[in-house]
Structure formats: structure tokens, C-alpha cells
Amino acid sequence: MADDLGFKRIFRLRIAFQTVKDYSRITIILSVLFIAMALMYAGMYPAFEESLSEIIESGFAEGFEFFRGAEDMGSYIGFLNIELYQIFWLLILGIMIGFVSASVISKEIEGKTIDLLMSNPVSRKQVVFEKFIGLIPMVLTINFLTFLAIIGATVAIDQELNFYNVFLTHLVSIPYFLAIIGIGLLVSVVINEKMKASIIMIALIVGMFIFESLGQMVTDYEFMGIISITHYFDPYDTLKFGEADFVGVVVLLIVAMWAMIIAMIYFEHKDITV
Amino acid sequence: MDVIETRNLTKYYGNILGIEDLNFSVKRGEIFGFLGPNGAGKTTTIRTLLGLLSPTSGEAYIFGKNIKDSIVEIRSLVGYIPGELALYEHLTGRQFLNYFSSLRNTDLPLLDKLLEIFEIPLDRKIKGYSKGMKQKMGIVQAFMDDPEIVILDEPTSGLDPLLQQKFYEFILSERKNGRTIFFSSHILSEVDKICDRVAIIRDGKLVALEDVDSLKSKLGKFIRLKIKEPPSTFKGPENMKIVDGWIEFQTSDNVDKWIKEISKYTVLDLEINEFSLEDIFIRYYEGKNNYGR
Numbered sequence: 112m113a114d115d116l117g118f119k120r121i122f123r124l125r126i127a128f129q130t131v132k133d134y135s136r137i138t139i140i141l142s143v144l145f146i147a148m149a150l151m152y153a154g155m156y157p158a159f160e161e162s163l164s165e166i167i168e169s170g171f172a173e174g175f176e177f178f179r180g181a182e183d184m185g186s187y188i189g190f191l192n193i194e195l196y197q198i199f200w201l202l203i204l205g206i207m208i209g210f211v212s213a214s215v216i217s218k219e220i221e222g223k224t225i226d227l228l229m230s231n232p233v234s235r236k237q238v239v240f241e242k243f244i245g246l247i248p249m250v251l252t253i254n255f256l257t258f259l260a261i262i263g264a265t266v267a268i269d270q271e272l273n274f275y276n277v278f279l280t281h282l283v284s285i286p287y288f289l290a291i292i293g294i295g296l297l298v299s300v301v302i303n304e305k306m307k308a309s310i311i312m313i314a315l316i317v318g319m320f321i322f323e324s325l326g327q328m329v330t331d332y333e334f335m336g337i338i339s340i341t342h343y344f345d346p347y348d349t350l351k352f353g354e355a356d357f358v359g360v361v362v363l364l365i366v367a368m369w370a371m372i373i374a375m376i377y378f379e380h381k382d383i384t385v
Numbered sequence: 386m387d388v389i390e391t392r393n394l395t396k397y398y399g400n401i402l403g404i405e406d407l408n409f410s411v412k413r414g415e416i417f418g419f420l421g422p423n424g425a426g427k428t429t430t431i432r433t434l435l436g437l438l439s440p441t442s443g444e445a446y447i448f449g450k451n452i453k454d455s456i457v458e459i460r461s462l463v464g465y466i467p468g469e470l471a472l473y474e475h476l477t478g479r480q481f482l483n484y485f486s487s488l489r490n491t492d493l494p495l496l497d498k499l500l501e502i503f504e505i506p507l508d509r510k511i512k513g514y515s516k517g518m519k520q521k522m523g524i525v526q527a528f529m530d531d532p533e534i535v536i537l538d539e540p541t542s543g544l545d546p547l548l549q550q551k552f553y554e555f556i557l558s559e560r561k562n563g564r565t566i567f568f569s570s571h572i573l574s575e576v577d578k579i580c581d582r583v584a585i586i587r588d589g590k591l592v593a594l595e596d597v598d599s600l601k602s603k604l605g606k607f608i609r610l611k612i613k614e615p616p617s618t619f620k621g622p623e624n625m626k627i628v629d630g631w632i633e634f635q636t637s638d639n640v641d642k643w644i645k646e647i648s649k650y651t652v653l654d655l656e657i658n659e660f661s662l663e664d665i666f667i668r669y670y671e672g673k674n675n676y677g678r
Contacts, residue, residue: 223471231488232461
């Protein structure tokens with residue numbers, strides 16, 4: 112009986128809805144930013160096309176070899192992969208989503224609004240779960256709008272691109288960002304100051320990225336990559352060949368789920384001090 | 386039935402004592418004053434009762450439900466105004482109330498009445514509210530669904546005297562309707578005015594728990610007089626002091642006995658006063674458990 116009521120309470124998702132509202136402005140800003148980036152890089156390609164192939168021949172791309180698909184930078188797909196998907200999507204958007212999700216509970220603790228929130232008939236698990244749900248629309252919105260922007264720009268400049276592959280790339284990036292939200296929430300329940308939590312989260316993402324890149328460059332250290340979530344999401348293979356790493360998708364979903372569950376358990380037992 | 390009951394409730398923050406072995410119970414329909422200076426453990430007690438802190442040992446029950454097992458159910462029966470009230474500043478008052486009413490998921494029979502008493506500019510962002518307006522918002526959200534118990538941590542801070550008065554009237558009317566109020570404060574005059582019983586907490590431990598009137602009568606009366614004869618000739622009780630020619634003493638005996646004794650002298654001036662809660666409180670805090678007996 113009590114459990115039934117609990118489920119009813121949780122599935123009204125009021126905290127989640129409020130979270131969506133609270134982050135709607137950031138969602139719009141990030142969407143605009145990423146649409147602009149997508150349009151800019153796609154639009155830039157025709158002008159760079161020739162000089163790019165010279166640059167590649169001169170061996171310049173070797174400096175980028177920690178990015179996957181660097182050798183293919185001269186093609187439209189390769190160019191988008193490096194400039195947009197590897198740098199802005201995987202790393203910068205990852206950092207931004209991480210920044211936001213690491214602050215989502217820590218800011219309520221630091222700002223002391225958690226006291227009032229928890230005076231309502233809500234459980235701590237519910238707070239973590241609903242905050243997780245509440246951040247998903249942000250990822251979906253930015254993701255979908257950037258996808259549309261890439262399609263639009265590609266049509267406009269009349270380049271060749273397999274739209275199914277682009278769609279697939281955006282689709283399999285969802286589990287990647289869910290994993291970031293999960294880890295961010297975990298940081299958010301452990302660290303009480305929102306800035307500190309966000310900075311730790313950024314350090315984690317950048318750290319994982321570096322580990323993975325080192326693993327790419329030095330084959331002896333390839334094993335290092337497996338602890339990095341970027342290891343399980345490769346935009347290049349998906350963009351170029353339409354190959355999604357389904358094992359990677361499953362790994363990322365498991366990471367997202369377990370990070371959230373651990374965050375729930377940790378938060379359940381945490382003393383919220385003032 | 387006791388609405389709140391604690392059994393040896395103890396909370397340590399690491400090695401630092403928050404509260405220790407608190408035993409008290411709050412009865413249905415009373416206004417229970419919880420007194421102590423800053424740092425005595427008032428807020429720790431309240432936050433433990435509300436499940437924000439987990440007790441190191443001991444137990445607490447609200448409406449017979451253990452705070453460890455049934456905290457969500459308990460929260461649907463309890464309203465709360467935190468001592469350090471923090472609202473969602475990016476929302477307007479209306480958005481905030483809508484959010485919270487959706488979380489309460491129940492009727493809000495008192496909302497209109499509260500908004501009538503405590504006027505709040507609902508269409509402005511809370512960020513722009515004055516301290517008093519925020520405090521009014523704290524009161525409205527705590528009482529709007531007419532909860533069985535309301536736990537108040539220094540609720541009148543930031544309210545002007547007029548609003549304080551309105552607030553006292555409001556909670557007295559709530560008591561009439563059978564609601565229970567747990568009222569933490571260090572403002573003794575207000576506790577004196579509205580509370581039925583008080584608990585006094587010092588260094589995390591309960592030092593007194595009684596109804597306000599019997600606390601006062603235990604302390605008795607404070608008698609101060611001036612006589613024509615040398616003050617030292619007056620045969621007062623042991624606690625008699627002479628200050629600036631005034632004879633001062635405290636008595637819990639029959640006042641009549643002292644009037645008869647005093648009448649043997651030529652009285653220049655005489656004052657007989659009741660102790661205020663403030664005197665009682667200061668006595669506890671000076672560490673003297675001296676009731677003047």
C-alpha cells in the first residue's frame with residue numbers, strides 16, 4: 112500500500128518537470144550554440160576543402176591523432192568528425208552536460224533549498240531519480256536540433272553525407288550523455304558545493320578523454336581507455352560507416368543506471384548539514 | 386496520543402556533539418516551545434526529526450511512526466519553516482507555490498486565508514523579495530495544506546511587530562483547530578506569550594521540560610523593598626541580597642508570610658514581581674538550577 116503510493120508519487124514526476132523548466136533556458140542557449148557550431152563548420156568546409164588536402168599531405172593531422180578519424184580530416188565527414196563531433200560534441204557538450212548535472216543537487220544543498228524540498232512528501236531516492244529524468248530533455252533537445260542543423264547545412268552546401276549515419280550518430284550519443292548525467296548526479300550528491308562539484312566533473316570528463324586518447328596513441332596503453340566513457344562512443348565509425356558500437360551503447364547505459372543507483376543509495380544515507 | 390516523541394535521541398557530527406539523549410514528547414493540540422541559544426542543538430533536533438540528519442542513536446516517532454522507516458509519510462503530515470529559509474529565487478511566488486502544491490499533492494484549504502493575512506507579491510520573482518516577504522512565503526507554504534503538525538524554526542525573524550502579531554493570532558487559531566505547533570525560538574517574550582509548554586535545551590541536552598506557568602510558579606516571586614531601618618536588620622531568606630540599599634530576595638513560599646514579616650518594618654518602597662520566562666531562561670543558562678528554595 113505504502114509502496115503503491117510511493118510509485119504514484121514518483122510517477123507524477125513533479126520534480127522532474129520543474130527541473131526541465133529550470134533548465135529550459137540553458138537548453139535553449141546550448142541548442143543555439145551547437146546549431147551555430149554545426150552551421151559554421153559545415154559552412155566552412157567548401158572554403159577549406161582544397162587547403163585541407165594539402166594540410167593532410169603535409170602531415171599536419173598527425174598532431175590530431177589522438178582524435179579518432181584524424182587521418183580522414185580532408186573529407187567532409189572527416190572534417191565534421193574532428194571539428195564538430197570529436198571536439199564540440201564529445202568533449203565540449205560532454206563537459207557542459209557534466210557541469211550542469213554535477214550542480215543539480217549540490218546547488219540545492221549549498222543554497223539550502225533542499226530543506227524545503229525535502230519537507231514535502233518526497234523521498235531522497237525520488238529526488239535523485241527525478242532530477243535524472245529532468246535532465247534528459249535537455250540532451251534530447253540539443254541533440255535533435257543539432258542533427259537538424261547538420262542536415263540543413265549539408266543540403267545547403269550540397270555535400271555528400273549519409274543522413275542515416277548522422278541520425279545514428281546522434282542516436283548513439285544519447286547513452287553517452289546519459290552516462291555523463293548519471294556520473295554528474297553522483298558527483299552532485301557527494302559534493303555539497305556546486306562549483307566544486309562541477310569542476311570535479313569537468314576534471315573527470317577531461318581526464319577520461321585524455322586516458323582514452325593516450326590509449327589510442329600508444330597501443331601498449333590501450334587498456335587505459337576502457338575506464339573512459341568516451342571509449343564506448345565513437346562518432347567517426349558511425350558517421351563514416353554507419354557502424355554503431357552496440358556493446359558501447361549497452362556499457363554506457365549500464366554506467367548511467369549504476370551511477371544513478373549509487374547516487375540514490377549514497378544520497379539516502381547522507382546527512383544534509385547546514 | 387503523543388504527536389512527537391523522542392527516545393534518547395542523539396546526534397553526533399563526527400566527534401562533535403549535536404544533541405544527546407533527548408527525551409520529550411509533544412501532545413496533540415499544544416504549542417510546544419523549544420528554547421535555547423544559537424548552537425544549543427535546536428536546529429539539529431528539528432533537522433533530525435525531519436529526516437535531513439540521521440540520528441546517531443535513539444529514536445523518534447511522529448504520530449507513532451518511526452522517522453527511520455516512514456519519513457515520507459511523516460512529511461505529508463508535517464509543515465516546516467526552516468531556520469535558514471531558502472526559497473527558489475528564480476521562481477515567482479506563484480510558480481513556487483504551484484510547484485510546492487504539486488509536490489504536496491493534496492488540498493490546500495488554508496492557502497487563500499494565508500494569502501489574505503500575509504500579503505505576498507505573487508507575480509514577482511522571489512529574488513526581489515524582502516526578508517519579511519520571504520518569511521511570509523515560508524509561513525504560507527508550511528501551513529497551506531493545513532498539516533497536523535507544523536515545525537517552526539525561528540519563524541518570526543524578519544517579520545515586523547504587526548505581522549508577528551498576526552502570525553501569533555494565526556497559530557493560536559490553528560491550535561484551536563487541534564493542530565500541533567513545535568515552536569523553536571530564542572525570543573523568550575513570544576514563547577512566553579503563545580507556548581503551552583517549553584523545553585529548554587543547553588549544550589545538546591534537555592535541561593527543563595514543563596508548562597510555562599508551572600515553570601514560573603516554581604521560581605516563585607521576586608520581592609524588592611526599601612525600609613527605613615538599616616537593610617541588614619531585615620530577617621529575609623538565605624538568598625537575600627542588598628543592592629544599593631534595596632533588599633532583594635526570591636521566594637516560592639506564600640507571599641502572605643512575607644507581607645506580614647515586612648509589615649514589622651517601616652516600608653519606603655515595595656515591589657513584588659513574577660519571574661518572566663527570560664529570568665528562568667537566564668537562570669538555566671547561568672548554570673544555576675536554583676529555584677529559590
